[in-house]
Amino acid sequence: MKNGFLSIILHAHLPYVRHPEHESFFEENWLFEAITECYIPLISVLDRLQNDEIPYRLTLSLSPPLICMLRDELLQIRYLKYLHQSLELAEKEIIRTRLQPEFQKLAHLYSRFYKKTLTIYQDQYDCDLLIAFKKHHTAGTLELITCAATHGLLPLLNISEIAIRNQINIGIETFKANLGFSPSGFWLPECAYYPGLETLLAEASINYFFVDSHGIMNASQIPRNGVYAPLNCGNGVMAFARDPESSRQVWSSQEGYPGDQDYREYYKDIGFDLDLDYIAPYILDSDIRINTGIKYYRITGKDLPKESYSPKKARAKVQQHAQDFINKRQQQIIDLNITMNRPPIIIAPYDAELFGHWWFEGPQWLECVLRLASNPNNHIQTISCSDYLVQQSGHQIATPSASTWGDQGYFSYWLNETNNWIYPLLHKAEAEMEQLVSDFRDLTINSLQKRALNQAARSVLLAQASDWPFIMKSGTTTEYANKRITDHLARFNYLHDAIRKNNIDNRYLTALEIMDNIFPAINFWDYLSSKKNN
């Protein structure tokens, strides 16, 4: 008899970045880096666990923009080019480091890593990683769920219920069209919840979602089991809460595993360290230094000279940290069993991109945790929330409190002096889109108008992504975020104007369809307050 459950959830999301109007585009590397360092290593972990017949349950949330990008032919071709270039650099590094055996060993490691990545991507999965995730879903080990259409921060779009409904429903439809089944769970972008959202989730046949710890702790009723059992929102939709302890162990600067001195240092990349002449072909426009993915140092320690990375030492630390994670969960479960009237469920959600990209050893750690948890003597059972809800019933009824998992726990990261200018524009575009569709309600619509209306809907959705205000606040690639918001809103304005004036230019419309080709099955009638039936 198991005494408690552990549910690990990885949320995989990147903003929709695809620029066919350019020969190559730097920000497309976000996807390419994540495929190389996160998604393929994760698939390798799942494949190894399957080969070794390890029983486990893991949940992966795939955001609709990521789903569309992983299926996009242009990005698949560009990714192969990126990967070949990485491999070429690694081979070049083997030669350059011939007098530095420690580094050469690592250069060989990178070369093998990229070759293996290429084999998995091209040969094993035919450039379509969704096939891999679907395979593990079908095997019953991986629960796949999804997220809002363009990762819009729903409480800040809640000026219009149609906006929220479309973010939810178009997200789910995209998932179904690409994965072939309906998701049971829904990842709220940034875990951003407001009371009432559960009504729209229920309409979309969603059974559960996640909030941060304080979303449950500040619920309309004091939660009897704290964050270790879900709340029934009153309509049968369940809210699970993030466990602060297991989050802290991965994220915290004081206690977090990824900051260990033996792990690979992310911020020491040969793209910044080597002579410009040498590295020029592998950086941006041959003169702007960027990360190449090849890094030779370990974190070492604060204010200490960086020492070379030792994969062997890192592997040992991974084992130690995985065991520590399991031990702490066991202790938690023992303590919780004293007071709880049901087996506790520990919810441990993380950004999927943490594992492999920011924390190089993250996928190994995850594999170790799942292997350790599979040992019956450990009294922990990994579980998906769907399975938990089948096993457990009679959950406390209460409404969670509005919250996010971001900085300060509310909405200030996405609404502050750096990004507040976007909201009047976003709300206006949404209102104009709804009015436009409403005005067409009783009119006959030709195919050009239909295409233009669908494209206008894509523009509104792309502008609503939470990524742009996030980047504006974090101060990283703010110019790009500003450009993306203004471009999508300008494209909407153009289409709105052209549709209103019955002056749609097929060439311009085609260009926008090529550039923003997300959601091929979108239906602009979804912007009607009571949906038209045709």
Add this chain to the structure above:
Amino acid sequence: MKLTQIELLEISQEIRKDYAPKISNSTPKLTLMPVDPKHLYAYWNLGKNEPFSLQKNTAKQLTLRVYSASDKNNYLGKGYEDIPITRLQSRQDVFLSIATHVTSYRASLGICFSDNALEVFADSNLTQLPQEKRPIATVKPDSPSGLTPTNKEIKASGYNNRSGQGIKGIA
């Protein structure tokens, strides 16, 4: 229809230039948004033409009046909280001083007369603020030691994740 990269780029640039987003000013509108348990954000426009009474009463204070939506007459014991607004403003952070049990708010924008009567130009939507946190252990966002990037490295490090948590090098 096939379009070249250059054609796509030209169309993209032309639309960006000619259809840049602009704030609507057709009809008076006031919008409230939630930020945190004590903090609202309001933005508004007063329409194409400034209301006649605003032009006439140049000495009168433009005011954002915030009400508890659950009890419009009993917020803060006086029915409302008034925030003076300068006429050039179109947005305002609203920090609520008390009434943490109140979570639903509405607001009105107008000019305030000496008897505290408000001539309203725009009424807001209803917005819900989050509850204040009950004390529990929370995970604060921060960066592991040894992983503090320079600004330059942040620029080049690519996409920072959304959660606002940890190791993404948020300076």
